[in-house]
Amino acid sequence: MPLRLVLMGTGEFAIPPFRAILESDHVTTAVFTQPDRTGSGHHRHVNVVKELAIQHQIPVFQPDRINETESLDQLRQLQADVFVVASFGQILKQSLLDIPRLGAFNIHGSLLPRHRGAAPVQYAIWKGDRTTGVTIFQIERSLDSGPVAGKVSTEIGDDETSGELMMRLASLSAPLCLKVLQLLESGTVVLEKQDPELVTLSPRITKADGVINWKHTRRQIHCQIRAMQPWPKASTCLQRHGQATLRCILLKTAYTPFDNSSMSQQQSTRTISTETISTSSGPPGSVRVLQGRLFVNAADGIMEITQIQPEGRKPMDGLSFVNGYSVTDRDQFVDS
Numbered sequence: 001m002p003l004r005l006v007l008m009g010t011g012e013f014a015i016p017p018f019r020a021i022l023e024s025d026h027v028t029t030a031v032f033t034q035p036d037r038t039g040s041g042h043h044r045h046v047n048v049v050k051e052l053a054i055q056h057q058i059p060v061f062q063p064d065r066i067n068e069t070e071s072l073d074q075l076r077q078l079q080a081d082v083f084v085v086a087s088f089g090q091i092l093k094q095s096l097l098d099i100p101r102l103g104a105f106n107i108h109g110s111l112l113p114r115h116r117g118a119a120p121v122q123y124a125i126w127k128g129d130r131t132t133g134v135t136i137f138q139i140e141r142s143l144d145s146g147p148v149a150g151k152v153s154t155e156i157g158d159d160e161t162s163g164e165l166m167m168r169l170a171s172l173s174a175p176l177c178l179k180v181l182q183l184l185e186s187g188t189v190v191l192e193k194q195d196p197e198l199v200t201l202s203p204r205i206t207k208a209d210g211v212i213n214w215k216h217t218r219r220q221i222h223c224q225i226r227a228m229q230p231w232p233k234a235s236t237c238l239q240r241h242g243q244a245t246l247r248c249i250l251l252k253t254a255y256t257p258f259d260n261s262s263m264s265q266q267q268s269t270r271t272i273s274t275e276t277i278s279t280s281s282g283p284p285g286s287v288r289v290l291q292g293r294l295f296v297n298a299a300d301g302i303m304e305i306t307q308i309q310p311e312g313r314k315p316m317d318g319l320s321f322v323n324g325y326s327v328t329d330r331d332q333f334v335d336s
Contacts, residue, residue: 002026003185006080006100007058008066009049010034013170014086017107018049020174021084022056026181029078032071034089035062067093075099082184084177085139094141102184104139106146107177109169111135111153113194115202116144121169122162123202126209126227128219131155132165134173136180138191147191150180159252161229207232211335212250214285214296218303225250238287241330248333251315252307285333294318296333 002025007018010033022028031053037045053060063071067090075083076099083104085092097104110120112135117123124132133153140146152172156165183189210228212221212235225234234250282288288295294305309315310325321327 001185003081003102003181004029004079005181006030006032006075006078006083007049007053007086008032008083008088008092009086010047010089011087012048013109013166013173014049014088014107015052016170016174017084017086017177018052020178021181022052022058024178024181028056028058029080030059030061030074032061032063032066032075032088035064066090067096072096072099082181084181086173092139097139097141105136105149105180105184106139106144107173108135108137108144109166109173110202111151112137112144112148113196113199115200117202118204119202121166122205122227123200125156125160125162125165126223127200128223129156132169134169134176136173136176137194145194147193149183149189149191150176152176159226161226163230205232210234212236212333213335214333215299217300218298221298221303222253225253236285236333236335238325238327239332239334240325241328246325247311249309249311249315250305250307251309252305254304254306283332286329287327287331287333288329289322289327292319292322294322294327 004027005021007014007021007028008031009018018031031049033047033049033053036047036050050060050062061071061074065071072095075096080099081101083100084107085104086107092104108120109132110124111131111133114129115123121132131153133151135148136150137144137148138146154168154172180189205228210232212224214221214236216224228234229251236248236250238246238248240246282297284297284299286297288297288302294308295302296305305318305321307315307317308321310321316324
């Protein structure tokens with residue numbers, strides 16, 4: 001017999017699994033999502049979960065505080081078997097978790113117990129993980145600590161950003177979610193406890209997390225730049241010889257100086273010899289301009305910046321930046 005469900009979510013990550021549920025045989029009685037917000041200039045931020053619910057003619061509730069009496073009464077009246085939660089944005093208290101007959105289950109963007117917290121996708125890339133995935137677990141009072149009902153794993157691309165990985169994980173979560181609901185419906189779900197010895201945390205990302213420390217290794221910096229996209233983006237400052245310091249956003253780097261995959265056609269016709277690279281060492285953050293390409297020294301060697309965005313300007317490739325801002329080997333990147 002199909003399950004009666006309440007869906008709770010707000011962000012883009014919730015869309016693929018919620019759409020799959022809404023197109024399944026299960027009965028979605030309501031969608032709970034965050035209140036509508038306005039940004040700068042009073043522009044309304046589009047709530048994609050709300051729009052999806054309206055398209056499927058599902059009642060939408062947008063409480064400021066879902067744990068208050070009014071919302072709890074509404075949830076009890078819906079008589080749901082399961083609450084499905086994805087990127088909701090509010091902590092669920094025990095009085096709420098006790099309402100559904102079979103429990104509340106969260107869709108989380110990591111392989112728990114690794115990367116519990118608000119930013120699992122960003123931390124998976126930032127910390128250099130080779131593999132990540134999606135975990136569906138039964139929600140408990142403690143943060144992301146509940147028993148696991150299902151997992152799916154995937155490799156992280158060498159140049160994949162957090163935004164790209166987030167949407168790929170969201171797509172992977174849709175069939176996993178339907179599988180877990182089927183197991184709950186049949187009473188055959190197996191809930192596995194998380195290993196407390198393997199717990200790592202992924203707290204909310206801040207703007208300060210995007211500041212590059214050039215004393216880190218090339219791989220650490222490459223991972224940090226990818227992890228900070230689409231927000232807050234990785235930043236650094238270029239101290240230019242005889243000119244004002246220029247704040248820059250770093251968008252793409254070549255992990256090794258021999259990686260030509262992100263060069264323009266004009267750049268790819270010119271290669272840089274191993275001998276040239278080997279003589280290009282210097283203190284962390286020091287700039288090397290080699291055949292018009294922009295390199296910078298990290299803790300363990302030299303890496304290429306292939307896309308950079310000066311503050312207030314559009315993104316540009318390394319060659320355009322070197323030419324447009326007269327970058328020389330006397331310049332240096334420093335913490336912004």
